Amino acid sequence: MTGFELLAQEGLARRGRLWLNHGPVDTPIFMLVGTYGAVKGVPPEMLARIGARIVLGNTFHLWLRPGLEVIARHGGLHRFVNWHGPMLTDSGGFQVWSLGDLRKISEEGVAFQSPVNGDRLFLSPEVSMQIQRVLNSDIAMVFDECTPYPSTREAAAASMELSLRWAARSRQAFDREDAEQSRLFPARSVGTAPNALFGIVQGGMFEDLRDVSLARLVEIGFEGYAIGGLSVGEPKEDMLRVLAHLTPKMPQAKPRYLMGVGTPEDLVAGVSEGVDLFDCVMPSRNGRNGWLFTRFGDLKIRNARYKDDLRSIDPTCTCPVCSPSTHGDDRPAFTRSYLHHLQRIDEMLGAALASLHNLGFYLRIMAEMREAIAQGRFAAWRVEFARDRARGID
Ligand SMILES: [Zn+2]
Numbered sequence: 001m002t003g004f005e006l007l008a009q010e011g012l013a014r015r016g017r018l019w020l021n022h023g024p025v026d027t028p029i030f031m032l033v034g035t036y037g038a039v040k041g042v043p044p045e046m047l048a049r050i051g052a053r054i055v056l057g058n059t060f061h062l063w064l065r066p067g068l069e070v071i072a073r074h075g076g077l078h079r080f081v082n083w084h085g086p087m088l089t090d091s092g093g094f095q096v097w098s099l100g101d102l103r104k105i106s107e108e109g110v111a112f113q114s115p116v117n118g119d120r121l122f123l124s125p126e127v128s129m130q131i132q133r134v135l136n137s138d139i140a141m142v143f144d145e146c147t148p149y150p151s152t153r154e155a156a157a158a159s160m161e162l163s164l165r166w167a168a169r170s171r172q173a174f175d176r177e178d179a180e181q182s183r184l185f186p187a188r189s190v191g192t193a194p195n196a197l198f199g200i201v202q203g204g205m206f207e208d209l210r211d212v213s214l215a216r217l218v219e220i221g222f223e224g225y226a227i228g229g230l231s232v233g234e235p236k237e238d239m240l241r242v243l244a245h246l247t248p249k250m251p252q253a254k255p256r257y258l259m260g261v262g263t264p265e266d267l268v269a270g271v272s273e274g275v276d277l278f279d280c281v282m283p284s285r286n287g288r289n290g291w292l293f294t295r296f297g298d299l300k301i302r303n304a305r306y307k308d309d310l311r312s313i314d315p316t317c318t319c320p321v322c323s324p325s326t327h328g329d330d331r332p333a334f335t336r337s338y339l340h341h342l343q344r345i346d347e348m349l350g351a352a353l354a355s356l357h358n359l360g361f362y363l364r365i366m367a368e369m370r371e372a373i374a375q376g377r378f379a380a381w382r383v384e385f386a387r388d389r390a391r392g393i394d
Pocket residue numbers: 313314317318319320321322323357358360
């Protein structure tokens with residue numbers, strides 16, 4: 001069963017619960033990025049331990065490697081990657097679009113050459129829905145075109161219109177696949193139930209185009225609505241302007257997903273505007289490079305000053321990296337000094353532990369925001385969080 005419950009609200013900020021095929025997800029939530037079927041360096045059991053509830057997979061990459069046959073033989077992506085909680089898959093639109101000269105966009109879809117082996121391939125709304133059906137993600141995304149930044153109004157409008165036509169085709173193809181599944185699996189056990197399809201609002205930095213996109217997507221009807229085409233290189237003020245314009249107009253009873261955003265501050269800003277779902281590579285990617293997020297500002301662990309530092313990354317952090325050692329002393333499980341050493345010698349454990357801490361930090365901020373909204377003290381929490389973050393870590 002799929003649905004969204006709004007449990008509490010403070011200002012525009014929402015505390016909700018999303019019911020998906022593989023279980024409920026409390027919102028607002030940060031979704032972990034597992035592009036190729038792995039959250040880089042972090043095993044699924046550790047994901048659960050840091051409070052992860054929903055993981056992303058990438059349609060384009062998984063289609064190319066290992067290919068659908070392999071995943072179908074496992075019975076879907078959950079079994080393939082051994083993550084049995086909810087999953088979301090993107091449509092592959094962004095990746096084909098990013099191929100540049102290797103791809104050709106037409107009304108029908110996108111023809112491109114596989115960057116893996118040079119094969120000529122074709123991705124369309126229909127193909128994307130078929131792939132996402134095999135992956136059996138709890139939330140599938142419509143196939144759309146990412147509007148480049150910067151874009152003229154004319155170009156943004158044409159791209160948005162194409163995305164709308166593709167969204168309608170995605171909805172039809174998704175429902176057709178769903179009807180077919182019902183015929184094949186009338187009992188509808190977990191893993192064969194209908195999943196959710198989200199529409200994606202486009203329109204670049206133009207508010208009126210965003211309005212058209214949203215209104216027409218709502219006419220088609222989706223289980224949730226994503227905001228695409230932000231965090232693509234535009235100034236932060238533009239992102240916040242589009243967000244503030246759009247979220248109050250989005251359907252109140254449906255989940256809202258801000259794609260590919262962002263920093264801890266962006267998450268707080270998004271929640272304040274009424275966003276429920278986020279995803280971003282930043283906590284993992286920065287972690288691999290030794291950039292650690294903490295309550296009191298960011299910390300670059302490669303810096304020589306941490307060579308002899310026996311403290312945890314963040315004294316307020318409860319992640320498995322910062323938690324006290326199980327050996328009876330007051331030391332953290334992993335000291336800054338050790339993490340500094342691992343990063344300096346480029347040991348993969350250093351990258352894994354840093355990712356684990358950063359992801360844990362992102363998930364904890366979301367948990368704090370959920371609690372604060374439920375208790376009607378989100379505004380105060382937000383002020384305190386901003387003050388803590390600005391303080392800087394010693
Ligand atoms: Zn930590």
